[in-house]
Amino acid sequence: MSKVVSIENLSVEIRGREILRGISLEINEGELVCVAGSVGSGKSTFLKVLTGIIPELYRGFRVCGNISIFGLKPVEVLHKGLVAYVPQDVYSFFIGSTPREELAILGIDSSCCNDIDLDNDIDHLSDGQLYRFLLYSALFSGAKFIAIDEPSSHIDWWSIGEVFRGIERFVNDEKAIVVVADHKLDTLKKFCSKIIDLDGSRGSYCSFPSIITLQRSKVIVEIENVWVSYSGKSILRDVSLSINLGEAIAIVGRNGSGKTTLLKVLSKIIKPGRGRVSIERDTRIFLVPQNPIYWFPNGSVKNVLESLAKRYRSRESINNVLEMFNLIDKQDRDVYSLSIGETRMLSLALAYVSKANLIIIDEPTLGMDCRSMKTFVNIINTLLENGSSIVIATHDLDFARLFDSVYLLEEGRLIDIESHDKDG
Numbered sequence: 001m002s003k004v005v006s007i008e009n010l011s012v013e014i015r016g017r018e019i020l021r022g023i024s025l026e027i028n029e030g031e032l033v034c035v036a037g038s039v040g041s042g043k044s045t046f047l048k049v050l051t052g053i054i055p056e057l058y059r060g061f062r063v064c065g066n067i068s069i070f071g072l073k074p075v076e077v078l079h080k081g082l083v084a085y086v087p088q089d090v091y092s093f094f095i096g097s098t099p100r101e102e103l104a105i106l107g108i109d110s111s112c113c114n115d116i117d118l119d120n121d122i123d124h125l126s127d128g129q130l131y132r133f134l135l136y137s138a139l140f141s142g143a144k145f146i147a148i149d150e151p152s153s154h155i156d157w158w159s160i161g162e163v164f165r166g167i168e169r170f171v172n173d174e175k176a177i178v179v180v181a182d183h184k185l186d187t188l189k190k191f192c193s194k195i196i197d198l199d200g201s202r203g204s205y206c207s208f209p210s211i212i213t214l215q216r217s218k219v220i221v222e223i224e225n226v227w228v229s230y231s232g233k234s235i236l237r238d239v240s241l242s243i244n245l246g247e248a249i250a251i252v253g254r255n256g257s258g259k260t261t262l263l264k265v266l267s268k269i270i271k272p273g274r275g276r277v278s279i280e281r282d283t284r285i286f287l288v289p290q291n292p293i294y295w296f297p298n299g300s301v302k303n304v305l306e307s308l309a310k311r312y313r314s315r316e317s318i319n320n321v322l323e324m325f326n327l328i329d330k331q332d333r334d335v336y337s338l339s340i341g342e343t344r345m346l347s348l349a350l351a352y353v354s355k356a357n358l359i360i361i362d363e364p365t366l367g368m369d370c371r372s373m374k375t376f377v378n379i380i381n382t383l384l385e386n387g388s389s390i391v392i393a394t395h396d397l398d399f400a401r402l403f404d405s406v407y408l409l410e411e412g413r414l415i416d417i418e419s420h421d422k423d424g
Contacts, residue, residue: 003026003027003028004027004028004029004069004070004145004177005025005026005027005050005067005068005069005145005177006025006026006066006067006068007023007024007025007026007050007065007066007067008024008065008066008067009022009023009024009064009065009066010022010023010024010049010063010064010065010066010067011023011063011064011065012042012045012046012049012054012061012062012063012064013061013062014060014061014062014337015060019042019045020042020045020046020049020198023046023065023196023198025196027177027179027194028177029175029176029177030171030172030175030176030177031171031177031178031193031194032167032168032171032177032178032180032191032192032193033177033178033179033180033192033193033194033195033196034179034180034181034182034185034188034189034191034192034194034195034196035047035179035180035181035182035195035196035198036182036183036185036195036196036197036198037181037183037197037198037199037369038183038199038369038370038371039183039339039341039342039345039367039368039369039371039372040330040338040339040341040342041198041199042198043149043150043181043182043183043198044087044088044149044150044181044339044340045061046181046198047085047147047148047149047179047181048085048147049061049063049067049074050067050069050074050083050145050147050179051074051077051078051083051084051085051145051147052073052074052075052076052077052078052079052083053078053085056075056078069082069083069145070082070144070145077145081141081142081143082143082144082145083143083144083145083146083147084137084138084141084143084145084146084147085138085146085147085149086131086134086135086138086146086147086148086149086151087134087149088149088150088153088154088293088340088367089293089294089340090127090130090131090134090154090291091130091291093134094122094130096122097121097122098118098119098120098121098122099113099116099117099118099119099120099122099125099133100118100119102122102133102137103118103137106137106141108137108140108141109140112136112137112139112140113132113133113136113137115132116129116132116133116136117129120231124230124231125256126255126256126257126259126260127154127255127260127290127291127363128154128155128156128254128255128256128395129255129256131151131154131155131255132154132155132159132163132255135148135151135163135167139166139167139170143176144174144175144176144177145176145177145179146176146177146178146179147178147179147180147181148167148178148179148180148181149181150181150182150183150340150366150367151163151164151180151182151188152182152183152184152187152188153182153184153340153363153365153366153367154255154366155255155395156253156254156255156395157252157395157396157397157398158254158395159254159255160187160188161187164188164191165191167191168191180192183341183367183368183369183370184369208373208374208377208399208402209374209377209378209381210402211248211377211380211381211384211402211403211404212381212384212385213246213247213248213384213403213404213405214246214384214385214387217244218244218245218280219242219243219244219245219280220243220244220245220279220280220283220357220358220389221242221243221266221277221278221279221280221283221285221358221389222241222242222243222276222277222278223239223240223241223265223266223272223275223276223277223278224240224275224276224278225238225239225240225274225275225276226238226239226240226265226272226274226275226276226277227239227272227273227274227275228258228261228265228270228272228273229273234412235258235261235412236258236261236262236265236272236412236414237411237412237413238275238413239262239265239275239412239413239414240414241262241266241407241414243266243358243389243391244389245357245387245389246384246387246388246389247389247390247405248380248384248389248390248391248403248404248405249389249390249391249392249403249405249406249407250391250392250393250394250399250400250402250403250405250406250407251263251391251392251393251394251400251406251407251408251409251414252393252394252395252396252397252400252406252407252408252409252417253393253395253408253409253410254395254410255395257409257410257411257412258409258412259362259393259394259395259409260290260362260393262393262409262414263287263360263362263391263393264287265277266285266358266360266391267285267287267360268285269287282357283357283358284354284355284356284357284358285356285357285358285359285360286350286351286354286356286358286359286360287360287361287362288347288348288350288351288359288360288361288362288364289362290362290363290366293340293343293344293366294335294336294343295347296335296336296346296350297335298334298335298336299334299335300331300332300333300334300335301322301327301330301331301332301333301335301338301346302318302322302331302332304335304346304350305318305321305322305346305349305350305353306318308350308353308354309321309353312353312354312355314353314354314355316352316353321349321352321353322349324349324352324375324379325345325346325348325349325352325375325379326345326371326372326375327342327345327346327349330342339367340366340367341366341367341368341369341372343367344364344365344366344367344368344372345368345372345375345376347361348361348364348376348379352379352382352383355386355388356388357387357388357389358388358389358390358391359383359388359389359390359391360391360392361390361391361392361393362392362393363392363393363394363395364376364392364394365394365396365399373399377402
C-alpha cells in the first residue's frame with residue numbers, strides 16, 4: 001500500500017479558540033480510518049479541513065501545518081472532485097427537491113440507491129434515509145477520499161453493520177480512503193484499520209444510571225386508532241398509545257419507520273387522516289425536533305436560554321441550568337457555532353426550562369458522547385421527579401432499553417417490544 005494522505009502538525013483555531021492541535025498522521029490507500037472524540041473535540045472540523053471545506057467554504061478559521069492528499073492541497077483535491085464529505089446536518093447539503101433530481105444534478109446513476117424512494121420529496125424522507133442517500137451518493141461520486149461524519153447518529157441499529165460492510169468492500173475494491181468520525185465506535189471499530197483519538201475518550205466504558213419512572217394514573221395524552229398517510233402510502237397504521245403523567249416512553253424503529261411522524265401526531269403538529277388524539281386540558285407540550293438541528297434565535301447560548309426561560313416564566317437559575325447541561329463554558333458562544341452534540345444539549349436545556357408537562361424528543365442522542373448521554377439520563381430523572389412525562393424516538397436500541405416502557409414501530413404499527421420479542 002502506498003501513502004496517500006500525509007498530515008504534519010495540524011492545528012486549527014477560530015477567533016482565538018483552539019479546536020485542534022498538533023495532529024500528525026499518515027493514511028495509506030485502501031484504509032478505513034476512524035476518528036474518536038467527545039462532543040466538541042473537533043471531529044467534524046478535522047473532516048472539513050481534510051476535505052478542503054475549511055477554509056474554502058467556512059471562513060474565519062486559521063489552519064496551520066501541512067496536509068497532502070494525493071500530492072495536492074485539500075482545496076485542490078476538493079476542486080478536482082476527488083473528495084466527498086457526508087455531513088451530520090443532512091438537510092444543509094441538498095439542492096434538488098427529490099433524491100432522483102439530486103442525483104441528476106450530481107451526474108450519478110440512480111442505481112446507487114436502490115433502497116431509497118428516489119421520487120419522494122426530500123422533506124418526506126426520514127433523517128436516516130437522507131443520510132444513507134448522501135452516503136451512497138458519495139461512494140458512487142468517483143471520489144477516492146470520503147469523509148463520513150457521525151454515521152451512528154443517523155443510521156439505525158439494525159442497518160449500521162450492513163452499511164459498513166459495504167463501505168469496507170468499497171475501500172478494498174477501489175483502493176480508496178474513508179475517514180469516519182464518530183463518538184460511538186464500539187460498533188464500528190472492527191471495521192477500522194486505525195483509530196485516531198482526539199481527546200482520550202476512546203476506550204472509556206460507558207454505563208448509565210437507571211431511568212426511574214414515577215408514573216401517575218392520570219392520562220395526559222392519548223391517541224386511538226390513528227392512521228397517517230403521505231402520497232397514498234400509510235406511515236402509521238391503527239396506532240394507539242396512552243401517556244401517563246410522570247411516564248417515560250421510548251419508541252424505537254428503523255430509519256423511515258414513522259417515528260418522527262408519530263411524535264408530530266402526539267404534538268398535534270400533524271392531524272391524522274383517521275383516529276383520535278386527546279390531550280388533557282392545560283397540558284403543555286414541548287417538542288425537541290431532530291431537524292432542523294439548528295432551530296434557535298440568534299444570540300449566545302446564555303441569551304437564548306434566558307429568553308425562553310422568561311417566556312415560560314421559569315424561576316430556574318440560568319447558571320445552574322448551564323452547569324446541569326455541561327454548557328457553562330460555552331455560555332458566551334453563538335448558538336450557531338456549537339457542534340451538533342452541543343446543540344443537542346442546548347435543545348434539551350430549553351426543554352427543561354419550559355416546564356412542560358410532556359417533553360417529546362426526536363433522536364435525543366444525536367451527536368452525543370458518553371458524558372452527554374449520562375447527563376441526559378440524569379435530567380430525565382429530574383424531569384420525572386418534577387412530574388413531567390418524557391417520550392423519545394430513537395434508533396439507538398441500547399439507549400432505549402434504559403426505559404421501562406419501550407415500543408417498536410414496525411411497518412406503521414406500534415408494538416409493545418416485550419410482546420414483539422415473545423412472538424419471535
